[in-house]
Amino acid sequence: MDNAENLFNPSLAAALMKLDPEDGEQIMEYIKTHALLTREKALLQASVREQKKLLVENAKLKKDIEQLRIQLQEKQRRRTAKAFLSPAPPPRSLSSDPCTPVDPPASPVGATASVPTKTLPPSSSSHERRDGQNRRSRGGRKARPTSVSLPLGLDPRVDVSRLDLRIGRILSGRHHPLAERMSVLEVDVGENSPRTVVSKLGEITKLEELQGCLTVLLCNVKACKLKGVVSQARVLCCSTSDDSIELLAPPSGSTPGDRVTFLNFPGDPDRELQAKQRIWELLQPDLQVDCRGVATYKGCGFEVKGKGLCRAPSLTNCIIR
Template sequence: MVFRGLQCYFYTYIDIGLEAAVMKLDPEDGEQIMEYFKTHALLTREKALLQASVREQKKLLVENAKLKKDIEQLKTQLQEKQRRRAAKSLLSTAPPPQTPNLTSTMAANQPSSPAGATAAFPVNPLPSSSSSSHERRDKHSRRRKAERKARSTSDLLSLGVESQVDVSRLDLRVGRILSVRLHPLAEAMIVQEVDVGENGPRTVVSKVGQEIIPEELQGSLAVLLCNVKACKLKGVVSQARLLCCCTSDDCVELLVPPTGSTPGDRVTFLNYPGEPDRELQSKEKVWELLQPDLQVDGRGVANYKGCSFEVKGKGLCRAPSLTNCIIR
């Protein structure tokens, strides 16, 4: 069925009469000439699609830069408002300045009267020391509560503005599978040694479908998520994640980098130019938040929210035959 689809695609570019004429002129090499024409037509179409994609991505990049600038301005405004609010809260909770007691002052300045004489001005008794210290403690407690509330609100606002989760935080690289073996404790898992352009290979534990034959993976190129936290899977430490394409009926294929890729090549996204995290923190659940938007489109190209997986200067990452499916 795949061959028929490709044949129909080629015949949209190459005239049947031309093929007959070439075969008639050169029966021996006619098939090779037609194969060359078909390959050239396929590459021309791929180039046109790539150029259209680049133009669209450049347009989206400009819009993205404008949105980032607006976000920075809003962030600055929010931080300024929060500082003013915190300062106003501190001023409202500060204790009022203590004023001298007018009656006590007048009584102190008045000359002493003889015994039995009545005071010219009634003098109020001074408050007890225990009630005064209690009031000071209450005021101090209220002020500390206001400071904590202002600080926590400021932290929440700044966190909401600054924490952005997008695909640029993933360290995706091209890797070559050097060796494959079955997991000693799990029949459904395989253990691979993968070269991702570092001094030594990484050990990767994967669960693949029955369609994938482990022996056929050796020597092939794949796309790996390299900044996941190393973890033990059935007793074997896995240091990366192998990306696969998966349909709803559990048909699984490896995501394939473009021809000419080498181990260690970065997979990037034109609309998301940020640098990846050194290591994804499990409590932030970055992979879990991004994974629903990692998909293979109708042309078999891997993308994140419509932005293609790309190895710069070499092409796009694809599924070998699956379309309209998820990446996991």
């Protein structure tokens, strides 16, 4: 840039005019124009470098913000679990126990007869303390506390977001060889291989008509053997008190593997539902088909994002099982 600025020196212009009187002025103008273009190009390159630097810093800030958000969620979850598992307040000290016996006042000096005083019965805490001392003197074991604490890994969140509900396509169906009211279905849920599902479809006897139908499956139940056949998922049906049964119908445009979510209950499903926690049994009473035929949990519809709501084909005001 310093060399380009030196080209504007008047002595250089005079020298060019002396060497070439006819074209000296045009050469000087060309040199000036070239110098200005060189300066603008350098400024533009510096601006591009600055823009790239800002983009890199912006991406780094987004990553830091995402990490902070994850840390904040983890802290909130730990705080909730800690509050859920906090121990009970300690018992009151013996000095504040209103049932603790109080020594009677001393008799006046020279009294010949003591005045009988009414003493309170010993408190239950004093009885327990005396019993503990007697057990220790006899070599007995110390009594264990009867309070039951919750397991440390317990998740206090119990809602429908813990269920892994997905859309599946029924590839084939047959009657269970050992159970009359059970059916064995092969269902595609968007994985490498279909899942085998054993279900009590009851009066749905024309299983060949179900081939190619879309339905809703609970996919994070533990695989179990039912009458000799291993079931790897659960088909969601709606049924009435007179044993009318229908499979839930996903919205049009759904494909195998689509997640069913709930607007009011966000969250990731469990990898596998633990049988001892009985999550499905706790949630099932709130799984219902409303008066419009829409499958709901506590009034919130079963939704496939961007495609619509899951419904019962014809039943209304019934349960989902």
